[in-house]
Amino acid sequence: MRHNNVVVFTCNWDGLSCIEAAAQNRLGYSASVKLVKVSCLSRVHSGLILKAFELGADGVMLLGCRPESCLYEKDENLSSKEYEKALSLMELLGLGTSRLRLSRLPRGDGDAFIKEVEDFIGAVSRASYCNIKS
């Protein structure tokens, strides 16, 4: 069975702390998940999200801090705007909206990350076709 390629863009703060906590607690998750660390989720604009799909990703997850915990001021505004834009473009393109997810988790919650990422992989595999890149 073919694995679904999932790219997780994670912010350097609460997002990454969840992934590190999962690693420290030896919680496993699918090897098809590729992590890309950015300083803040507001760095991830619609261009980067679509580029991931263009390069063969089947799903993209944005992992960041909760709005009140963001270390920078603009995260929530910018990243939500770009997330909405990417979702609309994906719907129009026919990629569907279940291949992109924005998750904001509490600091250091490894279990929550595992639950979220596995749930997302499930949602991606249920999307109508598997491999976007023919």
Add this chain to the structure above:
Amino acid sequence: MSRHKQEIKDTRIHLCLDCGKCTVVCPVARYNPDFNPRLIVQRNMEHNSRNYHDEAIWSCLNCYMCLERCNYRVQFPEFIRILRTEGMAGGSRARCSHGGALQSTMHLMTSEKVKQQRLNWLPPDVKLSEKQDTLFFVGCAPYFDIMFKDLGVNTLEGVISALRLLNRAQMPFSLLDDELCCGRDLLLQGDREGFMSLARANAHKFHQLGVKKIITSCPECFYALKVDYPKMLGKTVAEVVYWTEAVAPLIESGDLRLGALAKKVTYQDPCTLGRGLRIFESPRRILKAISGMELEEMQPNRETALCCGASSWVHCGAANRQIQDERLTQAEATGAEILVTSCLKCRIHLKCTQQSRNGKKPKIDIQDLATLAAGSLDQEAD
């Protein structure tokens, strides 16, 4: 002879006299001293070898100003396109504006497993013909509509208005639910492969449906289908008509009657439509047919009109902003209330600059030609 050698020969670049007239009229050269068409030709034709890391080639706007002025009609924009294609093959990359989102959408469209949801925006009052022989090519307006909503540019509105005008003029047309981007932006930025896969897929669809005539409202799609497709694919896809060319004669013959809209407007000639395909008058004829509308020309206009300052979603920088600022100043100098254009990209670029002109408040509204014309329908003069 290799493909590029022949293409370079076709640009007539060997006739370049080094006279520098292109550089004098080039809007980019005015603001960016590193961009000099004459020297670019010199640098890249010397010893017949190319410099793949020549950054300057990415700044060309493809506005055809140099071509307009050149005594030998040297196809400089085409030469730039070949340099970009060669540059890309040599590892050089364009700096894409908007994070490359538009380039990625164009590439993703070519995937066979993706089925676009293209026509969700179509209002119920627009009537489509059941026959497929005349097609209205929508282009990327639905994508731009999402990308540039925050600028207040509603690009689909222009398309819907053009469709309403065609409906009113009793011109039958159908729409494709799986139409792809025309690919011109990719071609201009040197991605020949990307263009070819889009063009082949589109041409195949036209052929399958037996399309005889294509109407477009985007000047770039018009140029691509009319000029680039036959040139690159080696065959004409169909008769390609720009919507103003189809509608203006119907207004004059009395088959279509526009209403009233008492506004003072000025018209921006899109480079591709004007200098590129010599359509200067039909958009103006439509504006003049709206009763109460006063058209005041910008200086310069028609063949010497200034570009909207950006092209093919690459390299938007300070020089581009200055060109756009200059054009907006020229538009404001006419005293017009509305700057009308029939190109959605001109609208996007000028509107973008208008929002970041050092706090200057926008003095002029920027609108689409079809939106104005369709808005005037059934409006009586006071």
